[in-house]
Amino acid sequence: MADDLAMGATAHPLEYIFHPRSVAVVGATSASYGDQFVGSLREIGFPGPIYPVNPKANEIMGLRCYPSVREIPGPVDHVISSVSATRLREIIEDCGAKGVKVLHLFTSGFGESGEADRQELEQWVVRRARELGMRVIGPNCMGLYVPASGLTFTYGFPGEPGRVALISQSGANAGEFVHVTSLFGLRFSKVISYGNASDLNESDFLDYCADDKETEIIAAYVEGVKDGRRFFRALKKAASRKPVIILKGGRTEAGGRAAQSHTASLAGSARVFDTLCRQAGALQVSSLEELEDVTIAFRFAAPLPGPAVGVVMEGGGRSVLSADDLTLRGLTVPALPDEAQAELQRFTFLAGTSVRNPVDTSVTWIGGDKAADLLAETIRVVASAPNIDFVLSYEGLQWGPPAPGEGPDAQVKRMEEILNVVVEKSASLSKPIVFALRPTFSPSAVQATLRFQQTCYRHGIAVFPDIGRAAVALSKLFHWQESHRKQATSR
């Protein structure tokens, strides 16, 4: 299928970049701990040949190592280069001679060093590569993670492909995004770390992802924009087809200085960038965590039928704060209708609990197997209320350190059993349910939390790391939906 796409008449001109038949890793390290590119490509199962290139080694991680790209026997589509900037001239000629299509320069020390000769070198690299028929990704970046093609750049990324594309000027931010969000169920079509963007840049990749049928949601981390008009066109095209969630780095003088040191980016005016995003219909966020949360919301909680949240949770003080948080972020927490309150009162303790909304459940204090059923039933009743659009359940795998003699994991085990039943029963509700997590304090609770997240995403349910972050992400999702609905209507 990848080949069909790559060669189809309607394929995007950059499609081939994501489907190399072979990869050479130039400057692969022969250290005992192995080369990260070679190792992670093997871990994820790249289906074609992987060629380590290093004149000082015969073998790297069990693969035959070549002294140069020219001496590799078969065709080489994609080259990852880790050798120092100053040694690139020869390598580029080798790649050209070999018919390489894409040169990914992991190497840094170019324009971002602030030194004139390095800036010139960067320009020369791109010019020469283009003359030789190659496109350049980078320099100063991690390159591509495309699970469907078996491409990756670090260990532990999921092998399973998905619907989210991430375009990131920072490799570490890309890595953190994938590591963190994959634990909440995100899977990826394309993740592109593009660094200094000397050749292929943010606009190329946005335009590609706009067309890419495997991409349903685009998340982006951008420090600088090479060509404002082109970027606006690509962003508008992408945002008219799918959600584009974008984080701008370098909004302040200090951040801009850091961006220049990082990817030689001219950060530009934050206000101009904001206007541009608003006009293009892209959704801006203000931190990497928010980029993660909002993308999770789009993947697992969209479409949100409306802003009215039914909140199910335990603890009166947290109920008050949750109602405040959700309201102040732009959602609503309406009082449940009398009938729903009456129904809830049949099985909720009177004392110290509320059935108005938030519904303060206190069911986990009930012994035996009843707690899970009662909590699931509470959620069902709340979801059935006509003035509620979706349910937010605030739960955790731990309430505090264990009682003496209880054993460190008894509480966690019990909560996990309760929540498994609740997720199972809630997945088939007619309205969406999302979960927000309470804090944990022990390794066993963390382990159980990771399992709980997995159970949720396998049921298509969004989970957020805390209630404030849930409030922000869900509100952003809802208000984005509203503005796009209005735009669609006004057309």
Added chain:
Amino acid sequence: MADDLAMGATAHPLEYIFHPRSVAVVGATSASYGDQFVGSLREIGFPGPIYPVNPKANEIMGLRCYPSVREIPGPVDHVISSVSATRLREIIEDCGAKGVKVLHLFTSGFGESGEADRQELEQWVVRRARELGMRVIGPNCMGLYVPASGLTFTYGFPGEPGRVALISQSGANAGEFVHVTSLFGLRFSKVISYGNASDLNESDFLDYCADDKETEIIAAYVEGVKDGRRFFRALKKAASRKPVIILKGGRTEAGGRAAQSHTASLAGSARVFDTLCRQAGALQVSSLEELEDVTIAFRFAAPLPGPAVGVVMEGGGRSVLSADDLTLRGLTVPALPDEAQAELQRFTFLAGTSVRNPVDTSVTWIGGDKAADLLAETIRVVASAPNIDFVLSYEGLQWGPPAPGEGPDAQVKRMEEILNVVVEKSASLSKPIVFALRPTFSPSAVQATLRFQQTCYRHGIAVFPDIGRAAVALSKLFHWQESHRKQATSR
């Protein structure tokens, strides 16, 4: 010492409340899992007699159980009652006859139920208790955690006393605050969960904590205020003597409704509350997490010599975002002087790193034992720069899932060793250092993170759960300092 204070001529009129000689737990459960009040009082080592009271049991958790308070042989200073609201009349008479001084009503189902007869009962309880010479804490609350006196209300609270007082209308919020912040080193003078505040209320406790010599920082969670003028007086008195950090629950219509169901509180106008706090010189926060973070900042990062942060961390993209975050929250991230940059360049890789500020270290990629020394040296150089007021180091115990064959904990172990050296060497710097944590994804990393937090607080160093939260907390601390400095100068 406690007795000196309690009986001293200058003691606060409420001092005796915090130093009971004995505690009776009325309605203690005889269930096999034990009674939480009895069990936790024994866990923390309450030094006087604990008397479970339950007419249906002879023994609870190995302690002799009494059918009523009257039948307890020795004097009873403090009674915790868990029996239902409707059975209270007799218990109050018993307590009065026995000369009980403080009645803590864990029991809920009073005013917050919204039912007229329960509201009347609540009023009667307080009236009758006062006639019999008792003060009431609650109803509908967890009561007191006073480690110096061996008082507590749940398992796992630290036995060691400290300098922070927490006044919380919510018991669960108080519990969460203590559980979470104790892992970052907070220890407590008094934690007071006061629920419906029918007798002793927020103003009484604020006034007490203002006078309390064991309290250096006051954190508070308040839903409603009984008497605005009295509250303002108490708040102003407290805030003129020590930092008062305050979270108001029920800022919105939905939150106010929840507050009424929770503690029968009339939430009142958020704007009036804000004005009142501003005029009194108290520091307001907007979430429980922020209450935790800011209190940690006051405890371990105060006084902050100025707003200029030297940021030491790994990862270019995160450096950019950190600089933005810190600046946008009201701190500054000035470029390091040329001399400091030159000094850093001696041992920082040129490629892909910056020595301007944030300083992108990348030292953890260096093999062997050098990484720790280089990181510590980087921090030392940054701290020495004349235009830097304090150092923020963004570190974590994990960079991602392990490489195949590396073993799940190798990376975590290595990072832990590095950071232990760094903390040891940085604790003696002439300027404060604080840490913010990167995300983790494995139980072993969580375990190591908890150990790292402990190492830090034992060295008097503040740690924050992420960089955005660090930015907010430190900026709030700095700007509070500035406004109090101005007030002091203008006097």
